[in-house]
Amino acid sequence: MSVKQVLIWATVATSTAKGVMFSVSALFFTTAVGISPATVGTGLTVAGAWGVVTAFAAGRLCDRFGPRRVLLVAATAQGGALAAYCLTRGAGMFVLVACVAVGAENVQRTARVALLARTFTGPDRIGVRARLRVVDNVSIAAGTGFAAVALAVGSRSAYVTAVLAAAVLTLVALVPLRALPALLEGGGDRPARGVRSPLKDRRYLTATALHAVVSMQFLLLTVGMPLWVTGHTAAPDVTVALLLLLNTGLVSVLQVWSTRLVGDVPSAGRAVLHGTVLLLAACLCYAAAGYPSGAGFAVALLVAAVVAHSLGEIVSETGGWELAFEWAHPADSGAYQGVSQAGVAIGRAVAPVVVTSTAIGLGLPGWLLLGGVFLAAGAGTRALSARRQVSQPTLSARQAPRTTPSARTMVGPRRR
Incomplete structure (x- = not known):
């Protein structure tokens, strides 16, 4: 399985979960959890601000630990946070869980782009990213369709089931992501030596x-x-x-x-x-x-x-x-x-x-x-x-992203 296929299947899982949450989250928070609309708006605003911070910090984490590790940890955290929504009681706990969920989602977004930057070059980068965006849109639409069942039922148990399904889908993304070898990450998961901020x-x-x-x-x-x-x-x-x-x-x-x-x-x-x-x-x-x-x-x-x-x-x-x-x-x-x-x-x-x-x-x-x-x-x-372009410094052999067949076409050991 290629790196592109790994990212596509992971995107299918996480974006379908996103589509479910887009559709049911507002009603889930206000009816199943019992939080006022004003509190929901405030909490999500705070979580959005925190998401800006985590999106920025995730870049440094990817350079330090590698995008693969960051993706795995963030997907686990987001899946756990979505499940924790079902246990939320009170405004304070809601804001805390929302910050974890939104922050982890933004970390994954940065880590996926960082992985593309390290693995692919030239037209391949935006080509793969374009395909991932198509998969993202279609999967969100599919998740919205699945959530229509919960909306049609309209009960607390239906909303809880939909949110738990989103949590499971997010965790399912770990299966293809774990197949990404550490060797894809520009020298493995060793710390990257920064050159310019x-x-x-x-x-x-x-x-x-x-x-x-x-x-x-x-x-x-x-x-x-x-x-x-x-x-x-x-x-x-x-x-x-x-x-x-x-x-x-x-x-x-x-x-x-x-x-x-x-x-x-x-x-x-x-x-x-x-x-x-x-x-x-x-x-x-x-x-x-x-x-x-x-x-x-x-x-x-x-x-x-x-x-x-x-x-x-x-x-x-x-x-x-x-x-x-x-x-x-x-x-x-x-x-x-x-x-x-x-x-x-x-x-x-x-x-x-x-x-x-x-x-x-x-x-x-x-x-x-x-x-x-x-x-x-x-x-x-x-x-x-x-403006007249200034060429970027060339990477040394130690720093350069690996574009061997294992990085571009194979995930895991080659067949002998």
């Missing part, structure tokens, strides 16, 4: 900040779009579910194809810019759908908005991945990917406030402002990528 790399920090701005588009789709459709357009409420399915389908079909658009740093910068132009177009279509025009015309505009939004998401993500990999110092790949993932976490954390206070709160001016922010971030990324 990403916190002193102004170019990387600038790119991370710009990508954090662009990454707010994820919450525009999952938070802003539903609020806008149900509260400001003539489209029926069921349109929200159909638009989300449209986004999932487009990402699943086109994400891998989009990697053909990116082959180096300049093309990655162009991809991000083009993606943000599409996001601006999506914002304009969302805004137009809010004007009185009848349900049919509103739905047509919303479909156009989500198509543009999905294409912008696909292209800008592919460009962002390339820059995050290419501009990372190879001897400190974990630390650099930790900074990158922390930036994404920050963007997603502030996105609900930004989206609701601009697009939802101000209407057309807010949509224009939000689209302009996306475009400015894309233009900044393009300008940064167009």
